[in-house]
Amino acid sequence: MKPEKTNSIQQDAWGNLKNFTNARIALGSTGNSIPLEEVLQFRFAHAKAKDAIVSVLDNDKLKSQIQKMGFSVWEAQSKVNNRDEYLKRPDLGRKLNESSEKLLKEAQEAFDIVVVVADGLSANAVNTNILPLLKEIIPKLKGYKVGFVLATMARVALGDPIGAALNSKFVVTCIGERPGLSSPESMGIYTTYAPKLGLTDERRNCISNIHKNGLDSKQAASLLFYLIKQSFAKQISGVDIKIDVKELLH
Structure with missing residues (x-):
């Protein structure tokens, strides 16, 4: 037995x-x-x-889907050459390489909003979450001229020189966050008014933890649109933007 x-x-x-x-x-x-x-x-x-950490953006799919929505899309890269260098040299991930900077400046465009879709520390997070977010936020952006840049080997601050090169009033950087042991596919959004190279973090607003067990795309889009309206009204971003929860929920 x-x-x-x-x-x-x-x-x-x-x-x-x-x-x-x-x-x-x-x-x-x-x-x-x-x-x-x-x-x-x-x-x-x-x-x-x-x-x-070593995942890559699905540029072909993302570019195709964004173009189908009727928007211009560019591809850009930081001064980082490979993933090992990306992890060791975050400073290079904040700067455009020469060919990307030239490409964006030669576009001779001017935008109200540039959306930077960046790999960051989890490209899989962006591949998973960016299109649902865009479906929620794009209808809210009627009246704004919007352009897109797919950015690789990117840190958050890479959005600043990208926005400056495209003469943008406002930049939205959607980027893969540092993967945690309970959320390897978490995307963050960073917003900056009047982007330019050399800005520091207090000039940015952040929406974090966009993933299946965190903020959903509808919640993230509502908060993003609130920040856009506040920044354009006050012509600033970062710590000077105070979130009024009652207004946000209205």
Whole structure:
């Protein structure tokens, strides 16, 4: 007769809190160790985060879909040459390479808003979340002249020289955020009024955690449009923009 199997995992008393977060809490224990299943889940999540860092933008699909919406699209790259350099030299990821800067300036365009679709630290996040966001925000932007740039090897601040090269009043940088162990596909949005090279972070507004377990595309689009209206009305962005929750929810 086979012995009856028993559950050797000691559950934590606060296990009910797992219902309110994706964080790794209340993992339980087997003796002095973490349960094997939790160890394997951690390794799997770590592998997905590493994969996210080396993922690439689906430029062909994104360019095709944006052009179908009726917008001009350019492709640009920072001064970074490869992914290893990207991780080691964030300063180069904030500057356009010479050919990209020349391309954008030769366009001789002027926009109210330039949307920079950037790979950042998780291109997969952008590939997953950008088109649903655009479907929500584009109808709200009637009356604004909007252009798009697909940017690779990009840091957040790369939006500033891109916006300046295209004579844009306002730049929206949609970028893959640093992948976490519970959200490897999280996209962030950074907005800047009067973009130019050398601006610092207090001149930007940020919307973060856009992913399936975070902000959805409709919520993100509503907040983005609020920031656009505030920035154009006050001709500023960053810490001087105060979010009025009542107005936002109206």
